[in-house]
Amino acid sequence: MSITKTCRITKQPFIVSDKEIAFYKKMGVPIPTISPVERIRIMMSFRNEWKLFKRKCDATGDEIISAYPKDSPFKVYKNEIWWGDSWDATDYGRDFNFNKPFFEQYAELQKEVPREGTSIFNCENSTGEVLACEKCGDEIYSTYTTEREEKIYCEKCYLEEIY
């Protein structure tokens, strides 16, 4: 039997289905105390799929479309370079300093290791052009569009429609 829980972030009720409860039991994990939408929001907070920026690739200097703005503290490589063999991520490896806080070291490492320009590229049937979301009007790179009932939506609007 499904149960209704109260999300500890939004204080709103959410339903945990029988199948979910069975899955959590099988996996030996507790039933979530945060609603599915909030869990997705937390997971997605490390990703940017809503806004894209024009900036330079930090490896080649080429103009690229990226999830990171030009004033971002991160090194950003165009996707072909990031996925290529011209650099080696293991060059950025370092020993852990037990006398320094973990997150301080993690933040430093995040700023050193190059990131890929976008997490999605070369999608089948993608024209790579910049389009406008039919709901909110935001500019969207065509690899990020989601067709819903033959309308072109940005992912954010698409997710708002289905939830």
Ligand SMILES: [Zn+2]
């Ligand atoms: Zn939109």
